[in-house]
Amino acid sequence: MHGSEYRQYDQMQHRANQATQALLLRAAESVPEHKQHKLLVADYGSSVSTSSAQLLAPVVQQLASKAALVSVAHVDLPENDWQALSEAVQSCAGSYVHVASNVSSQQCARSFYTQCFPAATVSLGWSGIALQWLSASIPQAGHLCCTPSSMDSGAISKIKAQAQEDWRVFLAHRATELKPGAHLIVTALCLLPGESTLGQALDQLNRQLCDAWRLQLGHGLGKATMLYSSQQTMQAP
Numbered sequence: 001m002h003g004s005e006y007r008q009y010d011q012m013q014h015r016a017n018q019a020t021q022a023l024l025l026r027a028a029e030s031v032p033e034h035k036q037h038k039l040l041v042a043d044y045g046s047s048v049s050t051s052s053a054q055l056l057a058p059v060v061q062q063l064a065s066k067a068a069l070v071s072v073a074h075v076d077l078p079e080n081d082w083q084a085l086s087e088a089v090q091s092c093a094g095s096y097v098h099v100a101s102n103v104s105s106q107q108c109a110r111s112f113y114t115q116c117f118p119a120a121t122v123s124l125g126w127s128g129i130a131l132q133w134l135s136a137s138i139p140q141a142g143h144l145c146c147t148p149s150s151m152d153s154g155a156i157s158k159i160k161a162q163a164q165e166d167w168r169v170f171l172a173h174r175a176t177e178l179k180p181g182a183h184l185i186v187t188a189l190c191l192l193p194g195e196s197t198l199g200q201a202l203d204q205l206n207r208q209l210c211d212a213w214r215l216q217l218g219h220g221l222g223k224a225t226m227l228y229s230s231q232q233t234m235q236a237p
């Protein structure tokens with residue numbers, strides 16, 4: 001999706017991310033001083049959203065007083081709209097790039113299911129609403145997009161297994177990249193235990209959204225499977 005289009009739909013991500021502000025600040029407080037060195041903050045699954053740029057501003061401000069340089073690295077897939085991200089980070093109101101003179105921004109065009117940075121170099125890791133994207137499509141889940149009520153139990157088991165393995169791989173790579181004692185903060189879509197009624201309502205809603213999406217995009221465009229509200233899947237164009 002082109003950058004400007006994405007930002008018409010990122011309010012939900014923005015609100016969910018705001019809820020983590022206090023956690024991010026606490027994590028930044030615990031980063032030791034490195035007056036002669038660079039501190040690296042990683043944003044895994046950045047998209048083109050202005051959400052991270054604003055959310056990270058007070059965090060980066062705090063870190064900038066502890067280091068010679070703070071660099072925020074935005075990680076996303078190679079096909080991300082990198083130019084739109086760069087413009088958003090530079091121009092959006094309240095962006096972290098303007099909080100201090102020793103702050104810079106960098107881009108990392110690779111999957112967060114791989115190692116993205118050298119071992120023990122990341123001082124703070126952050127991921128906002130991105131881990132619903134699985135590492136690969138699940139053929140059993142259907143052609144383009146699907147919901148639990150449109151899948152058999154075999155397909156649901158495959159998706160759960162893939163999601164579990166992806167989470168393990170994601171954490172293993174972050175464990176390598178993060179400095180000892182550094183924090184990783186993740187917001188992810190999920191259903192809480194006992195929310196079956198809400199789950200059913202979401203299933204219905206998502207089924208309609210999937211139908212609309214399928215109509216709009218046609219068939220055969222699937223590339224990766226998206227895990228949606230912990231039990232839904234969609235295949236990305």
Ligand SMILES: C[S@@+](CC[C@H](N)C(=O)[O-])C[C@H]1O[C@@H](n2cnc3c(N)ncnc32)[C@H](O)[C@@H]1O
Pocket residue numbers: 010013014017044045046047048049051052075076077080110111112113127128129130133134135
């Ligand atoms: C819903 S957007 C979240 C954007 C932003 N973090 C926010 O909070 O507004 C999810 C992003 O994750 C990215 N993504 C999906 N799978 C990925 C992967 N394997 N590696 C890196 N980024 C990925 C997508 O390309 C998309 O830009």
